[in-house]
Amino acid sequence: MNLYKKLAIQTILYSIGFIFPKIVNYVFLKFFTVFFKREEFSLYTDMYALSFIVIGFLSFGLENTYFRFLYKKNYNKEIVFSTVVIMQLLISSFFLIISINLINYLSFAAGYHxxxxxxxxxxxxxxxxxICIIPMAWLRVNDKPLQYSTINIINILIQSFIIIYLFFCYKNIYENKTLFFFIFKWxxxxxxxxGYIFFANMISSLGNFFLILPILLKKVTIKKFNRILAMNMFSYGIPIMLGTIAFSINENLDKILIKRYISDEINGSYSACYKIAAFMSLYLRIFKLGIEPFFFKKSKDSDAILYYEEITYIFILFGLIFYVLICGNINIFMKFLIDEKYHVAIPIIPIIMMGNLFLGVYTNLSIFYKIIDKxxxxxxxxxxxxxxxxxxNVIFFISNNSFMIPAWGTLTSYGSMLTVLYIWGKKNFFKFCYKKIRNIIIHFLFALFIVFIIKKEMKLSFLLQFLYLTIILFLEKKRLINLIK
Incomplete structure (x- = not known):
């Protein structure tokens, strides 16, 4: 129980550092959807969609690689950290040099000449x-959730201040010609x-780098770089990198193509509603921050599989509760978070959310092939x-009449990935007991049934949600009590 208690406390602290920036971003989401036209919002989301694919490539799977090699007995922790940081720095620097030299070509090719x-x-x-990925992972590995969260909070506060200033506050100091005015003018x-949003993000990213710089200066030295270890890490990380790129494509291809082949207006609505559906990925990320290092630590223990199965079951249980509560109150969320002109894409939200839950289960189960170095x-x-x-998406462009098809594609893609992984894992590694599988299927069907009824009868939404939570509490009373203890 002490292990669960520590895990819960760490997850809460990580959640604060992760949730607070996301809350701020959702506040800005309301502002952006009110302030910008749908075609302008499409530009904003498109740039981030493109960048996520690039980051997936540059990360080279080194975060997971760092976690894996850190707990191998024949490697010194400081050597592992120095090696992986230097690798990341070299890759990122090479990217920056090449990309700046090709900036005009790349901006023209993407339609931003x-x-x-x-x-x-x-x-x-x-x-x-x-560059900040590995030092932030180091904070997680060394059980420093407070420092991790503090850096994230400072980061979003810097970004928020700059955005607010560039959009509003400069007017109040226009006549005084202060330093802030000249910064705005520049x-x-x-x-x-x-571009104001991107500039604010750039400055906050620079600030994040300076906040983790003491870790780099203290813990990283060229003498500790191990060439053989680097090659092993590189070999281990490339498949993870390819998987990360594939994930980035799954998440962003629809928005990239809708903008270029349909319209910016439709893409603006689709992207805004997609962010509401991303509440589920928010839950996934919070869970992952606290759980993933724990998974690797437990991989050495004889009872590791029991822990993995129970935690995965709990993840699914709370994920479905989260799903029902969000879908049951979708009108409230939409009213407060997105301007009405974007509401045309609301039907994608339950579909994308369920797809993200499948992805979350897949991510939890994927630990099995990572800890056996496959x-x-x-x-x-x-x-x-x-x-x-x-x-x-090809079907989408052939039919050319519905943005719902990419949403169903996201659900089908992640559902298929989960199914394939489960079939492989059941034969080769883990064996969930029949009772747990039966209960999981029942939970999924029950949650989908409740959401379906809510969609048909919104007036009964509160009553149905209460009924759902009551039944879940009755069915899982023992497990929930043990978890709280």
Whole structure:
């Protein structure tokens, strides 16, 4: 129980550092959807969609690689950390040099020939963010959730201040010609209001780098770089990198293609509603922050599989509760978080959320092939997901009349990945007992049934949610009590 208690406390602290920035981002989501036209919001989301794919490539799977090699007995922890940080720094620096030299070509190819400054700012954002990945992982490994959360909170506060200032506050000091005014004048000389957001992100990413710099200066030295270890890490990380890229494609291809082949207006609505559906990935990320290092630590123990199975079951249980509560109150969330002109894409939200829950279960189960040093399994499964994503988007462009098809593609892609992984794992590694599988299926069907009825009878939403929670509490009373203890 002490292990669970420590795990719960750490997860709560990580959650604060993760949830607070997300809350701030959702506050800005309301502001952006009110302030910007749908086609302008499409530009904003498109740049981030493109950058996520690039970050997936540059990360080279080194975060998971770091976790894995850290707990191998024949490697010194400081050597592992120095080696992986230097690898990440070299990869990121090479990317920055090449991309800046190709900036005009890349911005033209992506349809932003009038705004190459967008790409310059994003190149710097990507550079600093990728460098910070491993030091932030070091904080998680060394049980420093408070420091981790503090850095995240400072980061979002810097970004928020700059955005608010650039959009509003500069007017109050226009006549005084203060330093802040000249900063605004300089920013305004090379970009527009969409670019203000990217500029704020760039400065916050730079600030994040300076906050983790003491860790790098103290813990990383060239003498501790191990070339053989680096090659082993590289070999282990490439399949994970390919899987990460596949995930980025699954998450962002729809938005990239809708913008370029349908319209910015539709993409703006689709992207805004997609962010509401991303509440489920928020739950996944919070769970992952606290659980993933624990998974690797427990991999040495004889009872590791029992822990994995129980935690995965709990993840599914709370994920379905989260799903019902969000879908049951979707009108309230939409009213407060997104301007009404974006509501046309509301029907995608339950579909994308369930797809993200499938992804969360897949992520939990994927630990099994990582701890036996077979990340290539994840690459193959991810490629299956990418194929399905491409297939649905091709159908989408052939029919050319519904943005619902990419949403169903996301659900089908992640559902297929989970199914393939479960079939492989059941034969080769884990064996969930029949009772747990039966209960999981019942929970899924019950949650979907409740959401379906709520959609048909919104007036009964509160009553149905209460009924659902009461039944879940009755069915899982013993497990929930043990978890609380």
């Amino acid at each position: 009038n705004h190459p400054e967008y790409f310059l700012m994003f190149f710097l954002i990507i550079f600093f963010d990728t 920013v305004n000389s090379f970009t527009d209001k969409i 990340p290539l399994i994840g690459t193959y499964i991810s490629l299956i997901g990418v194929f399905i994503t491409f297939l649905f």
